[in-house]
Amino acid sequence: MDDLDKYIEKRIQKNPGFAKCFDQGYEQFKIGAMLKQARLDAGLTQEQVAEKLHTKKSAISRIENHAEDIRLSTLESFAAAVGKNLRLEVA
Amino acid sequence: MDDLDKYIEKRIQKNPGFAKCFDQGYEQFKIGAMLKQARLDAGLTQEQVAEKLHTKKSAISRIENHAEDIRLSTLESFAAAVGKNLRLEVA
């Protein structure tokens, strides 16, 4: 368990109301970080990805950082834009 | 390759414009079918899943059949409602 996880546990102990809100944000944090990593692996800038998706770099930044949620289709096209496949499993 | 795939190939040969539109719909078809299968595996009705998600059975039917797109958060909570985990990979 890393430092972030430890921090989260402490916050939940102190303030139970904190948990639920953060769970949601935490998931999205992971997705954004995943997508950013995929983009960097591909050696692309946000602007380059934006062009492939017919949008602007600000939208890419939002997805990688502050997006509260994301459509499956957006996830798929982002993955395609950075040359990766999106695998989905319900297990 | 099953009959559906054969049908799709024929349609694409006859009408190239058909391909792109269907790709999108096809993906969503698969997701809906996946979720339906997961629900049946769990032995739940649409109405039971709907209650867990604080919504109505008509919404579940739409997701399983006609949904054009779906939010990641919806995907996650649907999976949770039928007792499964959603795994996501960008590879």
Add this chain to the structure above:
DNA sequence: GACAAAGTTCACGTATACGTTAACATTATC
């Protein structure tokens, strides 16, 4: 074939993901 349970489809309203612009911040590169 009557009845109930389960599922489908439509229509309309609301919440929100995404497009876009503009201003600002951060990080190279010289």
Add this chain to the structure above:
DNA sequence: GATAATGTTAACGTATACGTGAACTTTGTC
């Protein structure tokens, strides 16, 4: 440290996923 390239954030408009109720269809079950 000036300049450019890259990334961030806020604000507002549009497109669309989802909530909901009602009418209908399908699928058991007797």
